[in-house]
């Protein structure tokens with residue numbers, strides 16, 4: 304781990320299509336992000352991650368890259384992106400780009416060359432079997448589309464052929480080893496893309512499907528990890544301040560492979576889902592921890608989280624997220640009070656937190672037809688709601704020209720309305736993040752110890768000299784215990800500590816200094 308600036312980083316994730324449209328063509332753009340940097344900074348986020356903003360046919364919202372070195376014209380130019388890096392740096396902020404490492408678009412020039420019958424420089428840039436009518440050793444594949452005889456391996460959707468980083472163990476004649484010349488060339492091409500943007504001022508990458516590189520890798524991802532360690536060595540020599548965030552969801556592996564951070568993703572049934580989305584198919588029976596009436600048991604989360612934390616805390620950071628462009632927004636099943644408590648928890652935990660644009664005002668999940676390969680995810684990708692004006696301040700284009708419709712409800716939350724209300728979700732997030740920024744003990748590195756996790760009692764945890772108390776339920780709870788709670792630095796609802804008795808009113812939270 305090398306990037307020191309992560310010690311107090313709080314990220315804001317931007318889906319560029321939907322953040323702010325500065326040229327009124329109905330879609331967000333890089334200049335729009337530049338114009339809103341002050342908003343992000345005042346919110347308390349000092350770093351941003353932008354979803355892929357490169358040239359693409361957009362069959363998967365840009366995760367199908369056609370040219371890694373060119374900003375998609377709909378978002379602006381490479382010069383605009385460089386200006387974003389420079390403006391962010393002037394404001395002491397950092398910018399991560401999204402690196403789609405495992406696959407390209409089927410329209411990428413490498414793939415067009417690779418699919419030709421005659422051998423050429425790019426024949427082995429992707430993974431091809433040698434017979435169009437055979438299967439592909441258990442991997443997902445497409446056949447019958449190209450003049451080349453063989454099937455090609457997919458990494459995700461049909462439009463995303465897998466780049467060839469080789470196989471851990473070669474068992475078929477058409478497979479190449481991960482340390483063979485073909486796979487090494489792919490790896491060097493990846494480094495070349497990284498250098499291109501790092502030299503222009505980007506501060507690192509969030510890596511898409513980071514565990515997906517080497518095929519038929521083992522459980523420990525030995526092959527893929529070795530590649531990332533090699534990439535890390537390059538960064539250490541050439542860009543020592545660059546930060547790498549993995550979409551891997553296994554910090555024990557990813558951080559040892561050279562990543563600085565790894566996301567705790569929402570997977571049905573895992574620890575994170577017990578916090579926010581514990582309802583599978585029965586939305587009316589939501590048992591997640593932050594639901595007021597769910598009987599709140601944090602241990603279902605901690606059983607998994609603490610293992611991950613202990614295993615990774617000296618190597619790098621776990622990134623807790625409010626949500627992301629692939630998940631349903633938390634407002635879908637939580638009201639503003641529940642969200643305040645959820646965010647209070649996330650922003651007082653160790654590691655590097657990520658806030659998805661719009662979650663700070665509780666933007667709703669919209670049920671919408673699919674757009675650019677979004678399917679159910681489309682509903683979490685609608686335009687940012689800035690004010691009560693035209694298109695809620697996102698764009699001056701006609702409403703039918705917008706990338707996606709804005710929230711049509713009369714009480715759609717907006718930044719401007721919440722700025723006026725001291726008790727709004729937005730202002731609560733601001734206060735929380737300003738507290739985190741002022742207190743080193745709330746930041747990425749400070750330790751974590753749980754003091755009471757018993758259901759029906761206050762949740763109490765310690766971060767350095769600070770004690771954090773939380774009651775997600777609708778009834779008052781209390782705990783008799785000697786605790787050094789000297790000064791309340793921040794609170795939601797009623798909390799008190801008298802004569803060794805900690806009492807937390809319904810849905811309350813506080814941070815105390817010892």
Ligand code: GLC
Pocket residue numbers: 363366367403459511512550628629
């Ligand atoms: C990641 C991205 C997702 C994308 C997929 C394929 O999971 O977050 O949006 O569709 O990878 O690139």
